[in-house]
Amino acid sequence: MQKAVTLDHIDRQILNHLQADGSLSISELADRLAMTPPPCWRRVRRLKDEGILKRQSWHLDPVALGLNVTIYASVKLATHDSDATTAFRTRIQTLPEVLECYVLLGNIDVLLKIVVPDMRYYEEFFYKKLSQLPSVREVTSSVVMSQVKNTGTLPLTHLSL
Known part of the structure; x- marks a missing residue:
């Protein structure tokens, strides 16, 4: 079993924002967190490197695509x-x-x-x-x-x- 990582409140905010909208740019994410882009990018990079952020994708509406x-x-x-x-x-x-x-x-x-x-x-x-x-x-x-x-x-x- 993989050990759970310890995240601070900024990490949790980053994860919450990215779960809500995975298309946010680093600049937009940094603005929402009231921080500058370089430290925000480093945190996102660390979350990716640690395997917490797996991939970015869009959720499709199956019914709109005929998968009823x-x-x-x-x-x-x-x-x-x-x-x-x-x-x-x-x-x-x-x-x-x-x-x-x-x-x-x-x-x-x-x-x-x-x-x-x-x-x-x-x-x-x-x-x-x-x-x-x-x-x-x-x-x-x-x-x-x-x-x-x-x-x-x-x-x-x-x-x-």
Whole structure:
């Protein structure tokens, strides 16, 4: 397990601003923090070097792009040997419909978040791709009816000085 880093209040402010708007320039970020750009840039660089800031990206609206259906698929694997699970992990990486994949402890082995245009597409995806993945024994699909909350913003209130 990776050790949590210690961040001061300026680091936390930087992270909060960048989580809210990843397109901020260093100058804009420095202005919001009432500091000059060079020390702001050094702090952002350090946060990148420490692996806290992973990448900058835009969140796309799936519905605006015609991806109207979100499905959470619970997967049970037939076997848990190293070769089979490696093959499953490798193949799941190739499926663009799968946005997230988590290996779990408990009754379910894997949880997938999948987006598709419609249920007909998912049916074809299920039969031709998902159910054909190495070691897949059982898939239970749950279709999202409505979204109540969707954020990638991490809570930073627990971080100590």
